[in-house]
Amino acid sequence: MLASLAAKAVTAVTSPIKSAFAYSPAPPSPAPQPPLLDAAETRLGKRSQREESVESALTELSEDGEGDADAVEPEERASSAKKPRLAVEEDVNEGQQQLPTPSPSRSSGSSEPPAFEAAPPKRARTTRAGKADGEDEDDDPALGKDGKHYYVAGLYWSSDVPTQKRSSSAASEDVEMDESGAPIWRSIVPSRSTALPPPIHHAITLLSPSLDDDAPMPFRLPFDILRDFWFVEEAKNRKGKGRVGESAAAAKARREGKGGVKTTEEDIEKREKSKKPEPYRYIGKNVYVGRGPDKAPIPAICVCAPPKRAGEMGCGIDCINRLMQYCCDPKLCPCGPDKCANPPLNKREGVPEGKDGLRVIWTGNRGFGLKTMVPIKQGDFVIEYRGEIISRDESYRRVLTTYADKTSYYFMDYDGHEVVDAGQRGNAARFINHSCGPNLEVVRWRLAGVEEYQMGLFALHDIPAGTELTYDYGWQDFAALAPPSLPSTAPLPTPATTTTSFSSTPTTTNTFAESTILLSTGTAIDPSHQRCYCGAAECSGFLGGRAKGKSKKKAKKGKPAAEPKDEKEKGEGRKELGFVQAKIRVVDHQRRASVGGAGGTPMRSGREAARRANEKLVASASA
Ligand SMILES: C[S@@+](CC[C@H](N)C(=O)[O-])C[C@H]1O[C@@H](n2cnc3c(N)ncnc32)[C@H](O)[C@@H]1O
Incomplete structure (x- = not known):
């Protein structure tokens, strides 16, 4: 009796959650399986109770002196000999020896089950010895080849990563398949598993080297299981929100480029908002590269009378400086620095840069652009175009080097000899795109006291809020720049014998395309082959030489004019760099x-x- 009690107690103790151990047959009564969490909690709760029972049973045994095997009845001994012996394994966690489990037949024979039997076994097991009639041994996944029973999984059992497409139609939608029909495991949305996820440190623990430096690592994972866990969790979180949870049909359409994913206005807006232009350095005034500002021999001082009444401004529309598009020098102006209404452009109040004033927007095929968020009146000063003042040769050099891989250029003609380059340093004006039907014009103002200019962008007509700002780039007439009488088939002159010609005399004899420019290095550049996407009715089709005389062909709104057809028009055989150089529209x-x-x-x-x-x-x- 006592032996039977002890046997039951030991059986109860030898069911650690984690170790893969062999055990003797459990009673065949299949108890209802509690959800895994509940079962774990129940087991944990009962464990101490069982331990107590075992301890007291063992104490009883040792006190009575009946704990030896000889005390067992002969038939019982015989029957237990037939049954498989317990395999004793070390508990991985606790490093303890598991106690042998006696035959279950003893406990089943007990008429009054002791208290510790209240906890049902985790799951009903069958053994070779104890299998029920008609049961197929091969169906029992827990049954080892040696006839022993093994736990089929440990704590993380059933945290499944399916390898097969799931049969339910709802689930199959979540799984992406590759060409061979195999599931793409990252796309798998987890099943409703009740298993506890592995603790976050689990993989690290397993992968940590042994504390003893000489000892080999106890265990090496074939892959990082946390990665797996992460993807499953990610799929859960993003389901229906993005790519991971995207339906199989949508994913397939996307892979095949069939545009199965609808792009909504909202998507476009989001994408546009998320686009960021390449960084540039903001400057408050032009920077002269390789030289200082040229001093003017005579300062331009107007003769305006200072305003008499408070709040009034001097240097109005009849200011001689203003009429000549000279900025007043605030220090020399008779109206004084605070009352002069004709200060340098960078001191003028244009439309402020920023999301409530001039906002940088993504336009698609024209790259970034600039939009006004406030209405602008005809003739109003909007913004100054600022940048580095560099020589033309330097601008060509930059096109071939610094901007070699760029598709946008930020040049504006300065004075026929030099160029404003806002490619690296400038202000928001650098984002203003070209249009063949613009709403701004560039007006050049001269600074007082120096032989230098500022480029002002002024409204050509009233501009409503929310309109993209544009000006006519007014393409440089490069025909005037190409050296005369140079056949296009002749070898280009060597740098030693050539200087870039900036002659303002147009030539009719050169056979270069009219937009080709020749650097002093002998390189020919054709700036005329960048398509214009301004969408204006009067669009000439190209940024560059073609726009010189406005095309009579009317392009459809939103579409550029037709592609050039003949070889000459295409400019074949010439080096095409898409070099863009805007020219100011000079006011007479x-x-x-x-x-x-x-x-x-x-x-x-x-x-x-x-x-x-x-x-x-x-x-x-x-x-
Ligand atoms: C001064 S930048 C304007 C801002 C530029 N879109 C950006 O993304 O930074 C000039 C460049 O813009 C592009 N661009 C401007 N207007 C265009 C137009 N109407 N059609 C096509 N491209 C244009 C060209 O690439 C040109 O080199």
């Missing part, structure tokens, strides 16, 4: 200021005229 100073003067470029003559007019004004003011 002479006519606007009604000051005469001829010869040279309009700006030069304007400058001369302005200078003469200014001299007169200064002389009359001092007289």
